Amino acid sequence: MKPAQRSNGASLTIVIKIGTTSICDEVSHFPILSNLSGLVETVLKLKSLHHRVIIVTSAAVGTGLRRLNIATKPSGLAARQAVAAVGQGRLMALYDDLFGQFNQPVAQILLTKNDLSDRSQYLNAVSCLDELLQMDVVPIVNENDTISTQGIRFGDNDTLAAVTAGMAKADYLFLLTDVDCLYTDNPRTNPDAKPVQVCEDIGKLRDQVSVASGGSALGTGGMATKLIAAELATAAGVTTVITHGSKPGRIFEIIDEKPSATPLHTRFIAKNNPMIDRKWWILHGLHTAGTIYVDQGAAKAVVAQGLRSNLFAAGIVDVQGPFNIQQAVNICLRLNGQDIVIGKGLVNYSSSEISRIKGHNSTDFTNILGYINADCVVHRDNLVRIVEEEQVTTSAS
Structure with missing residues (x-):
């Protein structure tokens, strides 16, 4: 985990995601100027302390509904996109003012x-973010709702915020929402719900909390999406915090980490061994185009600690596509009728080619295909392990 640079005055990179319910009134759709003003003042104060700040904002649809005097969010994709197109301009005008x-x-x-699925475009976006921060500009990020379709959407701005935090190599990601922190259950309906203040293992946490309630009438997220975002961000080495959107000033106390003064919030501890940029991009930036099924020997080689193994065709038992060369696929082990996703990687062969060479050694490729692109299907540099070695061993026993 990156050390929190506080007392020595060194710069932190901080991503702040603010949700729709913190920006727009759910009924009237009027902007909640007190929250927005508080956010702006917080960002300016953070910058005066030499921190770099990125905002990830929601509420394009809510702002568009107010502008168009429409009562409820349309159900049709084209109508929602049109409302978002109207609202995005108004939303940016609010921030700019x-x-x-x-x-x-x-x-x-x-x-x-889709913008980030191409490696060069991803790197261009990373460079643009960095250049804006170097120019002392506050980047304001949102999903491009006017062109996004279900297949290429981040799905919610919590996920987008996590991806942005990973791209910026941020120290902190703050998810500002309409509650103080994550609870073991919905505190609005269960008075016995307990706050979760620190989390080091999100997998275990999922067994202890209920996050069944969805987002608001205007928003797309909920606590479930925040757990996903925290998982993505902490994998990239970013400490992730859930706290109340109407009290953005809490950010200062939280990054100071003074136990006596720290307000209620949930802190997800960043991984000590974060993924390097390329592998994080493969896992979280790329659309998954298909699935390769492997035998237990190949599965153990892929996930083994300290063993940097390529994925060879000899260990492949099945393939589901279609997908092309250099697309990302899940690598699965099927045990007792259950699919365990053990990794993700960029392939050197298309799905039709892999169907022909599966189970064979690379010395057979020329006879089967008439050519050889590479001696492995996925090179270890383009392969990301998802599960630990013990999970495969335990499942197989």
Whole structure:
């Protein structure tokens, strides 16, 4: 985990995601200016302390509904996209007006998952974010709802915020929402719900909490999406925090980490051995185009600690596609009728080619295909392990 640079005045990179219910009133759709103003003041104060700040914002649809005087979010995709197109301009105008009172420049960045699936575009987005921060600009990120379709959407801005935090190599990701922290159950309906203040293992936490309630009438998220976002961000080495969107000033006390003064929040501890940039991009930036099924020997080689193994065709038992060369696929082990996703990687052969060479050694490729692109189906540098070695061993026993 990155050390929290506090007392020595060193710069932190902080991503702040603010949800729809913290920006727009659920009924009237009017902007909640007190929350927005508090966020702007918090960002400016963070910048005065030499921290780098990125905002990931929701509420394009909510702002568009207010502008168009429409009562409820449309169900049709094209109608939602049109409302978002209207609202995005108004939303950015709000931010620009508020930050403009202090001569602070802002920049709009609209992303889709498809934008980041190409490695060069991903690196360009990373470079743009870094350059804006170097220029003392506050980047304001949102999903490009006007062109996103279900297959290429991040799905919610919690996930987008986690991806942005990974791209920026952030120290902190703050998920500002309408509750103080994550609870063991919905505190609005269960008075016995307990706050979760620190989490080091999100997998175990899922067995202890209920996050069944969804997002608001305007938003798309909920606590379940925040757990997913925390998992993505902590894998990239980013400490992730859930706290109340109406009290953004809590951020200062949280990054100071003074137990006596720290307000109620949930802190997800960053991994000590975060994924390197390329492997994080493969796992979280790329659309999964298909599945390769492997035998137990290949599975153990893929997940083994300290063993940097390629995935060879000899260990492949089945393939589901279609997909092309250099697309990302899940690598699965099927045991007792259950599929265990053990990794994800970029393939050197298409699904039709893999169907022909599966179970064979690379010395047979020329006879089968008439050519050889590579001696392995997935190279170890393009392969990301998802599960631990013990999980495969335990499942197989």
